[in-house]
Amino acid sequence: MRQGLRETGYIEHQNITIEYRWAEDHYDRLPGLAADLVRRKVTVIAAAGTPAALAAKAATAVIPIVFETAGDPGTLGLVASLNRPGGNITGVTQLSSELVAKRLGLLHDLIPTAKIIGLLVNQKDPRAETQSSDMQEAARALGLQIHILNASTEAEIDTAFASLVQLRAGALIVGTGNFFTTRREQLAALAARHRVPAIYQYGHFVAAGGLMSYGASLTEAYRLAGIYTGRILKGDKPADLPVARPTKFELVINLKTASALGLTIPPGVLAIADEVIE
Secondary structure, eight states: OHHHHHHTTOOBTTTBOOOOOOOTTOGGGHHHHHHHHHHTTOSOEEEESHHHHHHHHHHOSSSOEEEEESSOTTTTTSOSOSSOOOTTEEEEEOOGGGGHHHHHHHHHHHOTTOOEEEEEEOTTSTTHHHHHHHHHHHHHHHTOEEEEEEOSSHHHHHHHHHHHHHHTOSEEEEOOSHHHHTTHHHHHHHHHHTTOOEEESSHHHHHTTOSEEEEEOHHHHHHHHHHHHHHHHTTOOGGGSOOBOOOOEEEEEEHHHHHHTTOOOOHHHHHTOSEEEO
16 A cells, blocks of 8 residues: 555655554454544545445544545445445445356366355455355356355454365355454464365465465555545545556465365466466
8 A cells, every 4th residue: 555655755754644553353343443543634545445434434524535445336325326435435346246156167167066155254344145145146157055154353263164074065165354364373373274175355364374365456456445545635525536457466375275175276277377376
């Protein structure tokens, strides 16, 4: 995000000051943090993730807001439409629901014998219901069966993996959200222990030992959010800035993890990988 700000002429500690607020995965803290920034009369609020964006929108209808979200901003109630956001808010969306079919298809190409697949979601995340319904629709098109597993605590993640064994699930898709991102080592370790092939949204899950990931580039998404923030600081209005969408998508594969699981990555999948960890 600092890179995007620099591209519009703003450098932290030189001509802008950034006030950081962290909820540390406790979504109930977000309204208070957003209200604090409003009291401080900041010029722009940059909100990382859907829960933060919703909290910021509820806190002010005046201060411009730039969000970065993996969900659909229209469905979530953040904007009136992608092309005409309206109000004081705009930002960047990865529209992860559009990538659901691709992620499931990659997993199916890798393990065509897996007919039962688990989907792990955080039921406290505003996107959980949409993620689940989108995945069910994509699974029906491939003749697969999806079991929804809920986890919003570390203990519930352990329980979810135990359920995979009982369900005889052949693979796992880990849903989006900061809660899972900050627990990627735990998720990768449990997938390895239970010998469950899993696909994730971002490459840092794969760097932590996960099997593979497919999703929009987080680096590009936050750079775009930084550019939008800079443009608003220069005088642009959020209502006039259409919600941006990253154009770069990344497939990352961990061959060491695949080998440990006894899997051979098809040449066609390897050929389209953006990064292969050996």
